[in-house]
Each structure stands twice: as C-alpha cells, then as structure tokens.
Amino acid sequence: MVEPATDTRSASKVVPLLKDELDIVIPTIRNLDFLEMWRPFFEPYHLIIVQDGDPSKTIKVPEGFDYELYNRNDINKILGPKASCISFKDSACRCFGYMVSKKKYIFTIDDDCFVAKDPAGKPVNALDQHIKNLLSPSTPFFFNTLYDPFRDGADFVRGYPFSLREGVPTAVSHGLWLNIPDYDAPTQLVKPLERNTRFVDAVMTIPKGTLFPMCGMNLAFDRELIGPAMYFGLMGDGQPIGRYDDMWAGWCTKVICDHLGLGVKTGLPYIYHSKASNPFVNLRKEYKGIFWQEEIIPFFQAAVLPKECTTVQKCYIELSKQVKEKLSKVDPYFDKLADAMVTWIEAWDELNPSGAAAKSNGKA
Amino acid sequence: MVEPATDTRSASKVVPLLKDELDIVIPTIRNLDFLEMWRPFFEPYHLIIVQDGDPSKTIKVPEGFDYELYNRNDINKILGPKASCISFKDSACRCFGYMVSKKKYIFTIDDDCFVAKDPAGKPVNALDQHIKNLLSPSTPFFFNTLYDPFRDGADFVRGYPFSLREGVPTAVSHGLWLNIPDYDAPTQLVKPLERNTRFVDAVMTIPKGTLFPMCGMNLAFDRELIGPAMYFGLMGDGQPIGRYDDMWAGWCTKVICDHLGLGVKTGLPYIYHSKASNPFVNLRKEYKGIFWQEEIIPFFQAAVLPKECTTVQKCYIELSKQVKEKLSKVDPYFDKLADAMVTWIEAWDELNPSGAAAKSNGKA
Numbered sequence: 268m269v270e271p272a273t274d275t276r277s278a279s280k281v282v283p284l285l286k287d288e289l290d291i292v293i294p295t296i297r298n299l300d301f302l303e304m305w306r307p308f309f310e311p312y313h314l315i316i317v318q319d320g321d322p323s324k325t326i327k328v329p330e331g332f333d334y335e336l337y338n339r340n341d342i343n344k345i346l347g348p349k350a351s352c353i354s355f356k357d358s359a360c361r362c363f364g365y366m367v368s369k370k371k372y373i374f375t376i377d378d379d380c381f382v383a384k385d386p387a388g389k390p391v392n393a394l395d396q397h398i399k400n401l402l403s404p405s406t407p408f409f410f411n412t413l414y415d416p417f418r419d420g421a422d423f424v425r426g427y428p429f430s431l432r433e434g435v436p437t438a439v440s441h442g443l444w445l446n447i448p449d450y451d452a453p454t455q456l457v458k459p460l461e462r463n464t465r466f467v468d469a470v471m472t473i474p475k476g477t478l479f480p481m482c483g484m485n486l487a488f489d490r491e492l493i494g495p496a497m498y499f500g501l502m503g504d505g506q507p508i509g510r511y512d513d514m515w516a517g518w519c520t521k522v523i524c525d526h527l528g529l530g531v532k533t534g535l536p537y538i539y540h541s542k543a544s545n546p547f548v549n550l551r552k553e554y555k556g557i558f559w560q561e562e563i564i565p566f567f568q569a570a571v572l573p574k575e576c577t578t579v580q581k582c583y584i585e586l587s588k589q590v591k592e593k594l595s596k597v598d599p600y601f602d603k604l605a606d607a608m609v610t611w612i613e614a615w616d617e618l619n620p621s622g623a624a625a626k627s628n629g630k631a
Numbered sequence: 632m633v634e635p636a637t638d639t640r641s642a643s644k645v646v647p648l649l650k651d652e653l654d655i656v657i658p659t660i661r662n663l664d665f666l667e668m669w670r671p672f673f674e675p676y677h678l679i680i681v682q683d684g685d686p687s688k689t690i691k692v693p694e695g696f697d698y699e700l701y702n703r704n705d706i707n708k709i710l711g712p713k714a715s716c717i718s719f720k721d722s723a724c725r726c727f728g729y730m731v732s733k734k735k736y737i738f739t740i741d742d743d744c745f746v747a748k749d750p751a752g753k754p755v756n757a758l759d760q761h762i763k764n765l766l767s768p769s770t771p772f773f774f775n776t777l778y779d780p781f782r783d784g785a786d787f788v789r790g791y792p793f794s795l796r797e798g799v800p801t802a803v804s805h806g807l808w809l810n811i812p813d814y815d816a817p818t819q820l821v822k823p824l825e826r827n828t829r830f831v832d833a834v835m836t837i838p839k840g841t842l843f844p845m846c847g848m849n850l851a852f853d854r855e856l857i858g859p860a861m862y863f864g865l866m867g868d869g870q871p872i873g874r875y876d877d878m879w880a881g882w883c884t885k886v887i888c889d890h891l892g893l894g895v896k897t898g899l900p901y902i903y904h905s906k907a908s909n910p911f912v913n914l915r916k917e918y919k920g921i922f923w924q925e926e927i928i929p930f931f932q933a934a935v936l937p938k939e940c941t942t943v944q945k946c947y948i949e950l951s952k953q954v955k956e957k958l959s960k961v962d963p964y965f966d967k968l969a970d971a972m973v974t975w976i977e978a979w980d981e982l983n984p985s986g987a988a989a990k991s992n993g994k995a
Contacts (some may be wrong), residue, residue: 386750409928410843412805412897413812413827420829422822425815426844426878428928429921441776448777451789458786465784469831477838479774480790514790533647533776557793564773564792 269445269464271381271539272390279499283311289372291394292364296320296379304382306331308392312374315364317342320356330357334471337363349617352610357503359512361483365490365497366615372401373494374487374537383445383537386466396536397440397487400470404434404528407475415470438493438529439520442485443467444540449482451510451557452550455543456502470534473568475525478567481517485538488520492529494619495579496520501604508600509552514560515604518567523582526572555598562597566590580612587612633809633828635745635903636754639671647675648762653736655758656728659773660684662691665742670695672746672756676738679728681706684720693972701727713981716974721867723876725847727859729854730979731968736765736852737858740902747809747901750830760900761797764834768798769894771839779834779896802857802893803884806849807831810902813846815874815921816914819907834898839889842931845881852884856893857941858983860884862975865968866916872964874918878924879968882931887946890936919962930954944976951976 291309293299294317302309306329316335318326322338342363344349353363358377358415365373383391397618403417408431416432423432448463473479488497495517499512524531570589576582587608594601658681658724659661666673678698682690686702706727707714717727722741729737729835738758747755756799767781772795780787780796812827837843860883863876888895910979934953940946955969 410837410841410897412807412843412846414831420741420825420827422812422814422818422825424844425813425818425846425874425917426881426924427703427815428924429817430925443776448786449789450786451791453793454786454789461784461786463784465832467778467831467833468829469833473774474838474841476840477774479776480788482776482789510789533774553789560790561794 269462269539270384271446271541272304272384275304275382275390277525278516281307281392281395284395286311288370289374289398290315290364290368290370292368292375293363293377293378294319294358294361294364295326295378296324299329299378300562301378301381302329302332308382308394308408312394313370315368317360317364319358319360322331326566334576337367345618346614349610349614352498352501352607352614354499354502354506355504357506357509357512358483359499359502362467362497362499362516366492366618368490371489371491372398372482372487373490373497374475375483377484377574379540379542380444380484380538381541383404383539386468391536392539393485393536393538394487397442400532401437401487401489402533403437405437405472405532406431406434407472407525407530411471414534415472418470420462435528435530436489437532438489438524439481439531440487441479441481441531441533442536442538443534444482445537445545447540447543449484449540450545452553455546455549459543459546463464466537470532473521473531473533474511478518478521479531479533481513481520483516485536486513493524493579495612495615496523496583498583500510501600501607506600507598508555508559508631511553511556511560514556518563519583519586522567522570522586523579526576526582527579543599559597563594566593580616583612584609633826633903634748635810635905636668636748638747639668639746639754645756645759648759649736650675652734653738653762654679654728654732654734656681656725656732656737656739657742658683658722658725658728658739659690660688660974661742662865663693663742665745666696666869668746672758672975676758677734679732681724681728683722683724701731710978713974713978716862716865716971716978718863718866718870719868721870721876722847723863723866725859726861726880728864729858730982732854735853735855736762737854737861738852739847739971741848741904743904743906744808744848744902745905747903750832752988755900755902757806757849757900757902761806764804764896764899765801765830765851765853765862769801769836769896770795770798771836771889771894774834774838778898779836782834799892799894800853800856801896802853802888803845803895804851805843805845805895805897806851806902807898808846808848809901810906811907813848813904816910817921819910819913823907823910830901831898834896837885837895837897842882842885842928843895843897845877845884846903847880849900850877857884857888857943859976859979860887860947862947862972865964865971870964871962872919872923874913875917875920875924882927883947883950886931886934886936886950887943890940890946891943905994923961927958930957947976948973958994967983
C-alpha cells in the first residue's frame with residue numbers, strides 16, 4: 268500500500284522558489300485542515316482560496332498562512348454580469364482565482380490532496396517540482412527517450428536534432444496522483460479498489476499535436492504565457508455536466524500551446540490523493556461528457572488556428588467561434604459555453620488590463 | 632552507481648513466453664561471452680548471430696545455446712548481388728538476421744549489453760518485458776497520463792475517449808539502457824562521465840505523428856506487422872556515415888506504423904549497457920549524420936503515404952521514392968540509399984515469399 272507523508276516538518280528547510288511570483292489557488296467547500304501537512308512547502312506563498320457553495324459559511328484556514336478568500340458574493344461583486352462565466356457548486360470555480368491573481372505563476376491543488384512520499388520515503392515537495400518543470404524548457408517537436416533532457420543526469424539522446432535542443436518555454440506542468448487515481452465513474456465502478464502505487468520517476472513533454480486529459484487536481488502553469496486559456500468552463504449548478512472542467516481547459520490549452528510554440532509537461536510531481544469521490548454521483552455529472560467527448564476530442568484534434576492568432580486571447584476567441592460553429596450541433600450547451608468563453612476573456616482583460624494591452628500592442 | 636546483475640541463475644524459473652515464435656538477433660565481431668549472464672532468459676530461444684567483419688574469424692558461442700550464424704560469405708551466398716543492401720563493418724548488418732528469420736517476433740540486442748537490476752535489486756528479464764509490450768495494445772491517438780493503461784494497477788484516466796480504449800496492435804517495443812546512455816559523440820565528449828542511473832518504471836506509446844530516436848541496442852518488434860521496414864540502411868564500410876542505422880530504421884518504421892495504425896512503445900525494459908564506444912571514432916562516423924538529420928527529420932515529419940499503401944512493403948517502396956526525390960539533393964548518398972531500400976524489399980520478399988504473397992493478395 269502507498270501512504271501519505273505524515274510528518275513533513277523535517278522538510279522545512281526548503282528554499283521557496285519564486286516566492287513572490289506564484290499564487291496557490293485552492294477551490295473548497297470546507298475548512299482547509301489539509302494545509303497543515305503542506306505547511307513547510309506552502310507557508311511562504313500567497314494563497315487564493317475560492318470558496319464554492321453557500322457564501323454564508325465560514326471556511327477556516329490554519330494559522331500562519333497568507334491568503335485572500337473569495338466566495339460567490341465576492342465573485343458576483345467583482346465581475347458583475349460577467350460572473351455568469353464562473354461556475355457555481357463545482358470546483359471549476361477555481362479559475363476565478365487564476366483571473367484575480369497578479370502573479371506570473373499559478374499552482375492549483377485540491378483540498379483532498381496530501382503530501383506523497385517518494386520511493387525513498389521522503390516527502391515530495393510538489394510545488395518545488397512544478398516550479399522546476401516550468402522554469403526549464405519543453406521539447407514538443409521530437410521525443411526524447413530518456414524523458415526530460417534538462418534533468419540532472421539526463422540529456423538528449425543520439426539522433427535528437429541539435430536545432431531542437433534549446434526547447435521552447437514551458438507553459439503547463441501537469442502533476443500526477445498516488446493512491447486514488449483520477450478515473451472516470453465507469454472505471455471507478457468497475458475497479459473500486461484500484462490504487463495507484465507506481466511512482467514513475469519521470470517528467471516529459473507531451474508532443475505537439477497530441478491531446479491529453481488534463482487533471483486540475485495538481486497543476487501549475489505560467490499565467491503570463493497561457494493564463495487566459497485556463498478557463499474551466501460552465502459546470503455544476505444549472506449546467507448539464509460536471510467533472511469536465513479541467514478536461515475542457517486542457518484541450519483548449521494544448522491546442523493553443525501547440526499553435527504558439529509553448530510546452531506542456533506531465534509526470535512528476537506526485538501528490539497523495541486521499542478520497543475517491545462517489546462514483547454514482549460522478550456518473551450523473553459525467554455521463555453527457557462521456558459521449559460528448561467522442562465528438563469534442565476529434566474537434567480539438569482537427570482545430571487549426573490562423574496565424575493572425577498571436578496572443579492567447581486571440582487564440583481563445585477564435586476557438587470559441589469554432590466551438591459555436593462546430594459543437595453547437597452536438598448540444599445547445601456548447602452554444603452557451605462558447606459565449607461564456609468570450610465573457611471569460613472580457614473579464615480576464617478587465618482584471619488584467621496591462622497584460623491585455625501589452626499583448627495586443629506587442630504582437631498584433 | 633548503477634551496477635549490472637552479477638548472478639542471474641536464481642532467475643531461472645521464468646516461463647519462456649513465445650519460445651517458438653521469437654528469434655534473438657545479435658550482430659557481433661567477438662566471442663559471445665555476454666550470453667552467460669542472459670542464459671536463464673535467452674537459452675530457451677533460438678539465436679540468429681550475424682557475424683560482422685572478417686568471415687574467417689571464429690566466433691565462440693557459449694555451450695547450450697541454439698543458434699545459427701551468418702558471416703559475410705553466407706550473406707553474399709544467400710543474397711547474391713542483392714547482398715549489396717546489407718552493410719559491412721557496421722552493426723547495421725543485423726537486419727540480415729531479421730530477413731532470414733522465420734519467426735513472428737524479433738528481439739535484437741548488442742553484445743555489450745548485460746542484465747540490469749530493478750530498484751529492488753532483481754535481475755530484469757528484458758525479453759519477457761518486450762514480449763509483454765508487444766502482446767498488449769498501444770494507444771497512439773491520445774496520451775494517457777498514467778502511462779501504459781494495460782499494465783497491472785493502471786488504466787485509462789478520466790477524460791480518455793472510450794472509443795480509443797481498445798488500442799491498436801503494437802509493432803515495436805523500444806527498451807532503454809542503464810549505465811552508459813545512448814549519447815551522440817558531441818554529448819559523449821562533453822559529458823564523458825555521465826551515467827544513466829534513473830530507473831523509470833514506465834512503458835508508453837509514442838503518439839501518432841511524433842518521431843523518436845530509435846536505438847537498436849535493446850529492441851523488439853513484430854516481424855509480421857513491421858519487419859520489412861526494419862532496414863538498417865547503408866552504413867560502415869564504403870559508406871560516408873555510421874551510427875545512423877537504427878535511427879534510419881526508426882524514422883521509416885514510425886512513419887509507416889502511423890500510416891498503418893500500428894503502435895510503437897518505449898520505456899521498460901532496461902538493459903545494463905557496459906561500454907561507452909570511443910567518442911572520437913563515433914564523431915567521425917556521425918558527423919555527416921549530425922547535419923543531415925536536420926533535413927532528414929523534417930522530411931520524415933512531412934512524409935505522407937497515399938492510402939494505396941496498404942502493406943509495409945508498399946509503404947517502404949513509396950518512402951524510397953520520396954527519399955530519392957527529396958533527399959538526394961542533400962547528398963548523393965541518399966540516391967544510393969533509396970536504391971538499397973528497394974533492393975532490401977526485393978531480397979525480403981525473395982526470402983519470405985509467403986508473407987509477400989499473402990500481404991499483397993490479402994490487402995491490395
């Protein structure tokens with residue numbers, strides 16, 4: 268059996284990389300006791316807590332953490348009518364945190380994720396690994412068989428073109444999960460006891476042109492490079508679907524990263540995922556997604572962005588048009604979603620005026 | 632430091648999978664003492680030894696192994712004028728072994744490769760892992776973040792399309808190397824002491840549309856599915872280039888697998904690679920390849936095979952035409968290589984008449 272690290276205090280002598288350039292975004296409906304185990308790793312950073320559900324409830328945050336907290340009333344007040352693009356009663360609400368952050372990097376984690384141990388029994392500083400992933404280049408154009416060539420003790424293998432060895436900037440670092448794997452409801456139902464115990468000591472770039480299922484449980488990204496594409500869609504309350512928020516963001520993000528020449532990595536770091544969600548509830552949330560994805564994925568695989576799309580915002584608006592044009596026939600939901608994608612970008616640019624201006628002046 | 636397994640006798644109770652359906656192909660210029668360490672794993676199988684260099688030299692094979700051995704005189708006798716397509720004084724000669732085999736599967740290994748240990752210290756039965764890789768499907772159309780979904784304890788993650796979960800047949804299993812990594816001469820020169828000590832416990836499919844540097848040191852494939860594409864080119868004696876034999880085969884193979892809907896896996900198993908080859912000698916062999924690959928790789932990335940190419944042979948002949956048309960301008964060598972590709976297929980079909988007939992009757 269795989270177990271979480273139960274004593275992380277000894278790990279407290281870490282140097283907090285990018286301390287003033289990274290926010291940790293946590294969506295939650297409960298008290299954040301899970302932060303105790305993360306204290307040595309997260310305490311130096313600023314937290315953005317997005318409270319989902321009943322705004323009158325008080326969320327307790329352990330002493331000593333520096334945080335700002337937004338509930339639904341705050342979101343409505345800050346975004347006004349544009350708050351409609353932020354999901355309610357679904358962890359998709361976390362993307363509001365990406366939008367209000369003023370930092371270059373985001374790390375987002377679920378409140379049922381604990382500190383994993385590496386095979387030597389050492390607590391894994393997930394945030395530190397994500398930062399290393401983001402600060403080193405990606406290699407999307409050719410596969411390196413020894414995985415991340417920028418890691419200590421590794422390099423590009425024989426036959427890797429020298430012209431591609433500088434790599435490209437990394438926009439996304441997708442981390443994995445020990446214990447409860449991120450399975451869909453049907454797989455949960457069929458394999459209720461399956462646990463992920465395999466620690467794969469690798470980070471790799473997902474090749475250009477290849478889509479992947481991006482999970483939002485343990486995820487970091489460069490907000491300046493890709494932030495506006497990290498919209499978690501319309502899920503939960505009043506919507507016909509849930510549990511596809513991160514998938515939607517992942518498909519859009521990957522298509523845009525491929526277009527803009529940015530890298531997406533997956534692999535390390537692991538977190539310890541403690542609780543399997545209820546597969547029956549999940550099935551209800553997921554079942555439309557399970558058949559819609561059979562059409563959505565080919566849509567994204569075929570999506571081409573014109574070369575005039577030189578910023579993430581322009582790419583995203585263009586994608587919203589293609590969603591409206593090609594996916595609305597799957598379900599009227601996609602018509603609404605396409606509109607929400609536009610609203611999201613308008614809200615993003617309103618809250619991040621310099622970025623919006625700089626990008627459209629600089630590159631248009 | 633990473634070390635080879637020095638006692639593999641205890642491992643002798645393995646069940647030899649596919650005993651009568653797999654040949655082990657070994658190119659060599661020396662006595663095959665290295666087989667002693669592989670005895671518990673290889674002894675039940677038939678070996679095809681391709682002796683390179685001086686045919687008057689006698690190669691000693693340890694007692695108890697079942698083998699056939701071909702030297703240059705044998706190759707010339709069997710292939711007649713078509714023997715020109717088989718390289719001399721280069722391990723590229725190994726592909727002659729693929730051609731004379733009558734089995735469905737091939738495993739090929741270099742004679743400086745020993746048995747690796749897994750992190751628990753257990754000797755790794757590389758052949759057994761290759762067979763498992765070949766017998767389970769590949770998933771080239773969408774990335775699975777928990778790696779091989781067919782392995783025990785793993786599955787497809789949330790968001791993986793159900794329509795793609797059957798996978799496709801696996802044609803190639805590319806294994807890796809502990810200790811001496813497979814670096815090119817410039818990297819060897821810059822990092823003479825680098826050793827690969829990282830055991831990454833993963834097998835994964837290389838996505839469709841992504842090329843990779845295929846190393847011939849520790850490689851298995853399904854001869855019926857992809858054999859005729861496993862041509863190791865013209866290298867060594869009388870040729871302007873060496874050490875690109877496996878790379879050439881890898882590029883051709885991957886393009887053809889992508890076209891025919893076949894899978895290519897990389898990762899486990901590891902072997903222990905004992906000797907770094909001389910980087911100065913390697914540089915002399917490689918230097919043309921190092922700049923040619925900057926044009927060859929974009930050529931293969933852009934290569935499209937028409938849908939009439941329904942067999943490996945047809946695909947390969949079509950590729951040879953494209954090589955002649957598009958790479959001859961890089962160097963006249965590619966004109967010769969394109970001709971040799973055709974000769975290789977003619978020789979293959981001559982030695983494998985039923986396969987050639989079956990394939991062109993069955994699918995044309």
